Structures are given as structure tokens and as C-alpha cells.
Amino acid sequence: MxxxxxxxxxxxxxxxxxxxxxxxxxxxxxxxxxxxxxxxxxxxxxxxxxxxxxxxxxxxxxxxxxxxxxxxxxxxxxxxxxxxxxxxxxxxxxxxxxxxxxxxxxxxxxxxxxPDAASQDFSALQKAMDFAMTSFWTTGGIRGKMKDPSKxxxxxxxxxxxxxxxxxxxxxxxxxxxxxxxxxxxxxxxxxxxxxxxxxxxxxxxxNTISSFSKQAFSFGRNRVNVSRFHPGAIKLVHWLPTAFSLFSLSILFSYFLNNTLFQISVGIFLLWSIAVILSSSSQNHSIKVGALSWVTSVLQLWSYGVGLPFELLKKASKG
Missing domain, CATH: 3.90.550.10 (Spore Coat Polysaccharide Biosynthesis Protein SpsA; Chain A)
Structure with a gap:
């Protein structure tokens, strides 16, 4: 061949x-x-x-x-x-x-x-960006690890x-x-x-820099809407999970003023997710520094994609 x-x-x-x-x-x-x-x-x-x-x-x-x-x-x-x-x-x-x-x-x-991966000679930031794009804790591993490869x-x-x-x-x-x-x-x-x-x-x-990585993730969210122009069923529940993460993050701030118990539960969930990200990346990359950076890139990736998707949907709706 x-x-x-x-x-x-x-x-x-x-x-x-x-x-x-x-x-x-x-x-x-x-x-x-x-x-x-x-x-x-x-x-x-x-x-x-x-x-x-x-x-x-x-x-x-x-x-x-x-x-x-x-x-x-x-x-x-x-x-x-x-x-x-x-x-x-x-x-x-x-x-x-x-x-x-x-x-x-x-x-x-x-x-x-x-799939894609990070080589051992990549910088700490490059490894952290790779983790954010491929980890179970951010994308569910859908960029390279699937039970059914035909999907x-x-x-x-x-x-x-x-x-x-x-x-x-x-x-x-x-x-x-x-x-x-x-x-x-x-x-x-x-x-x-x-x-x-x-x-x-x-x-x-x-x-990427931190800034350009965030902009790229924002574009990925918008791009999913563009794909739906050709294939109406292209936006599925899984693509809304980053938006749910963004809304959950915001809700932590509001729960502080509304209900102390709810605030503590919300903070606890967010901390558990954060610990899982840091420990998983640190173990995978044999570096606490990469683990800490992975938390930053993971939050940015989820937030940026999570905002990009509804942003483009609203923009599309406004044009009729």
C-alpha cells in the first residue's frame, strides 16, 4: 500500500x-x-x-x-x-x-x-495542554480511547x-x-x-500559549455548531458537558450567598475533580509541575469550549 x-x-x-x-x-x-x-x-x-x-x-x-x-x-x-x-x-x-x-x-x-500524545521531550506546558485535550477528566478520552472505535x-x-x-x-x-x-x-x-x-x-x-490555547478551545466549541449546519444531529449531550462545567463553576459563587450547605458540597465536588486532574496528570507525566499546569489548562479548555458552543448557537439564532 x-x-x-x-x-x-x-x-x-x-x-x-x-x-x-x-x-x-x-x-x-x-x-x-x-x-x-x-x-x-x-x-x-x-x-x-x-x-x-x-x-x-x-x-x-x-x-x-x-x-x-x-x-x-x-x-x-x-x-x-x-x-x-x-x-x-x-x-x-x-x-x-x-x-x-x-x-x-x-x-x-x-x-x-x-489520537495524539505528548513526547517525553515536550515542555511542561505542552504536556499539560495534551492532558487537557485527551484526559478522561476533561474530554472523557474521546480523542483517542474508545470502547467502540467505529464511533x-x-x-x-x-x-x-x-x-x-x-x-x-x-x-x-x-x-x-x-x-x-x-x-x-x-x-x-x-x-x-x-x-x-x-x-x-x-x-x-x-x-500554543495559555491565551492561544484558550482561544483554540473556544473555537472548537463554535466549530461544533458549524458542523451542525451540515449534520443537524452533530451536537449531542456530551458536547454540552463543558458548558455544564462552566455553569457549575459559576454556581459555586452564587451558592456562597444563597446556601452554605450547598456551597460546601459544590466546593467539595470541584476540589475532588481538581485533585483527580492534578494527581492523574502528575502520575502520567511524572511531574507535579505538569500536574499543576494541567489543572490550569483543563479549566481553560472546559470553560472556553463550554462558552464557545452556546455563543455560536446564540449567534446563529440571532441571524435567523
């Missing part, structure tokens, strides 16, 4: 270097790389040239269209049987493509989604489709607002098999 690795890039040339380096180390060698320069002011031409002797690379330069449409353009010129879509800020374990190839063959997959909705940082899936479904229909989840739903509705391949994880080297 020949893979085409599709990588859209927007002003992130140094990130691309690390990803391409990890591709040179793959134990599976039957693949090409398609880099799509999506209107960058700082292009990646020198870095692409640097790796041309070690990788089979196609380099497409275009005006900015957004990552969804940039990926579509990359898949149109790709030569592989199966397209692997990655964000430029990920790094691959050496056996990533090998494990993916085995899973696709054995499970007869038409498409897949894979997974792939994310664009680590997903893939067969050539047949792309040709029959047409790829992404939105540039950057939950476009990956929308396509995942559409792929399944078309009768193709899309599942989580848990062992095909990537190291997601997010370059």
Missing part, C-alpha cells in the same frame, strides 16, 4: 522540518509526501528542498484557502492509494505508518482517525482516507471550522468504514 502524506502549511516552516525528519525515520517506506503551502508569507521551499534527497516530495504553492481546501488540493495531485492527513505541528513515531498499514489491511478500513470522529491533525473515499465524497466542504468532523460524519453516512486506530498516534507539538 502506497501512502500519500498530505501536509498543509501556513507560516510554520520550522514545524514542518521536524515532521519531515520524523518521516525519514519511518520503518514503512512506501510513501510520498505532499506539502501544500497555503498562502504563507514565510514559505517552506528551502526546507522542502533540504529533504528532497531523502523523501519523495511534491510541493504545491497556492493562495490561501484554509486548511480543509488546501488538503483537498493536495489529495488531487497525490499518487498514493491511501491519503494520510497530518498537521504540520506533529511528529511521528518510527512505526507510525507500519502500524497504520497493518490496521487498514487487517480491519479493512476505508478511513481512519488516530470515532477523525480529527485533521491525524486522519486518513482511501483514494476511493476522497473521489466519492469530494473531500472537505469547509476550510477550517470543524471540517474534519463534518467529513468524518459524511464518510460514515456514505457507507465507508472509518474507525479509530489507537496505536497510530502522533506526538502533537502544540506551540
Amino acid at each position: 502506497k501512502f500519500s502524506v498530505i501536509i498543509p502549511v501556513f507560516n510554520r516552516s520550522e514545524e514542518l522540518r521536524e515532521l519531515l525528519q520524523s518521516l525519514t525515520n519511518q520503518s514503512h517506506h512506501d510513501f510520498e509526501v505532499v506539502v501544500i503551502e497555503d498562502g504563507s508569507a514565510i514559505d517552506s521551499s528551502e526546507i522542502v528542498e533540504e529533504f528532497k534527497s531523502r523523501l519523495q516530495i511534491q510541493y504545491l504553492i497556492q493562495a490561501n484557502t484554509g486548511q480543509g481546501f488546501a488538503r483537498n488540493n493536495g489529495m488531487k495531485i497525490a499518487q498514493g492509494d491511501f491519503f494520510v492527513i497530518l498537521d504540520s505541528d506533529v511528529i511521528l513515531p518510527v512505526d507510525y505508518l507500519q502500524k497504520l498499514s497493518s490496521a487498514i489491511t487487517i480491519r479493512k478500513l476505508d478511513a481512519f482517525g488516530g 470515532y470522529q477523525a480529527r485533521g491533525f491525524n486522519m486518513g482516507v482511501s483514494r476511493k473515499v476522497f473521489e466519492q465524497t469530494g473531500g472537505f466542504v469547509d476550510p477550517n471550522q470543524g471540517e474534519d468532523i463534518e467529513w468524518s460524519i459524511r464518510i460514515k453516512k456514505a457507507g465507508f468504514i472509518l474507525e479509530l486506530v489507537q496505536e497510530a498516534f502522533v506526538y502533537h507539538k502544540r506551540k
Whole structure:
């Protein structure tokens, strides 16, 4: 099976270097790389040239269209049987493509989604952000650990489709607002098999600050509403849990003035959750510092997503 690795890039040339380096180390060698320069002011031409002797690379330069449409353009010129879509800020374990190839063959997959993880050499903040995005205590682990892998909705940082899936479904229909989840739903509705391949994880080297991480989570909440434009049933009860967390947090303040018993119970619940987050992350990352930062990123992730979802719904309703 020949893979085409599709990588859209927007002003992130140094990130691309690390990803391409990890591709040179793959134990599976039957693949090409398609880099799509999506209107960058700082292009990646020198870095692409640097790796041309070690990788089979196609380099497409275009005006900015957004990552969804940039990926579509990359898949149109790709030569592989199966397209692997990655964000430029990920790094691959050496056996990533090998494990993916085995899973696709054995499970007869038409498409897949894979999880993300934090490498041991990541900064404390990067590990804390990874925890907030993947932990049971924040997202229920739905980004990479599911009892039923067929229920997974792939994310664009680590997903893939067969050539047949792309040709029959047409790829992404939105540039950057939950476009990956929308396509995942559409792929399944078309009768193709899309599942989580848990062992095909990537190291997601997010370059966020605390502020940009919060803004990103806010956008994720808004994006879920955008997906519902295409698929009315896309917003489910689980997507309201961050909003419930935000309202519960606010209720603690009000309960202080209304009922002392209720206040104490509410504070106790919040403290138990906080302790669980800190201990879980500290144990997972072998660092109390990461554990403490994980509490900050977890609160921000839940609050930001929890506000973003109703914000976008109200905005949509106001437009009629």
C-alpha cells in the first residue's frame, strides 16, 4: 500500500522540518509526501528542498484557502492509494505508518482517525495542554480511547482516507471550522468504514500559549455548531458537558450567598475533580509541575469550549 502524506502549511516552516525528519525515520517506506503551502508569507521551499534527497516530495504553492481546501488540493495531485492527513505541528513515531498499514489491511478500513500524545521531550506546558485535550477528566478520552472505535470522529491533525473515499465524497466542504468532523460524519453516512486506530498516534507539538490555547478551545466549541449546519444531529449531550462545567463553576459563587450547605458540597465536588486532574496528570507525566499546569489548562479548555458552543448557537439564532 502506497501512502500519500498530505501536509498543509501556513507560516510554520520550522514545524514542518521536524515532521519531515520524523518521516525519514519511518520503518514503512512506501510513501510520498505532499506539502501544500497555503498562502504563507514565510514559505517552506528551502526546507522542502533540504529533504528532497531523502523523501519523495511534491510541493504545491497556492493562495490561501484554509486548511480543509488546501488538503483537498493536495489529495488531487497525490499518487498514493491511501491519503494520510497530518498537521504540520506533529511528529511521528518510527512505526507510525507500519502500524497504520497493518490496521487498514487487517480491519479493512476505508478511513481512519488516530489520537495524539505528548513526547517525553515536550515542555511542561505542552504536556499539560495534551492532558487537557485527551484526559478522561476533561474530554472523557474521546480523542483517542474508545470502547467502540467505529464511533470515532477523525480529527485533521491525524486522519486518513482511501483514494476511493476522497473521489466519492469530494473531500472537505469547509476550510477550517470543524471540517474534519463534518467529513468524518459524511464518510460514515456514505457507507465507508472509518474507525479509530489507537496505536497510530502522533506526538502533537502544540506551540500554543495559555491565551492561544484558550482561544483554540473556544473555537472548537463554535466549530461544533458549524458542523451542525451540515449534520443537524452533530451536537449531542456530551458536547454540552463543558458548558455544564462552566455553569457549575459559576454556581459555586452564587451558592456562597444563597446556601452554605450547598456551597460546601459544590466546593467539595470541584476540589475532588481538581485533585483527580492534578494527581492523574502528575502520575502520567511524572511531574507535579505538569500536574499543576494541567489543572490550569483543563479549566481553560472546559470553560472556553463550554462558552464557545452556546455563543455560536446564540449567534446563529440571532441571524435567523
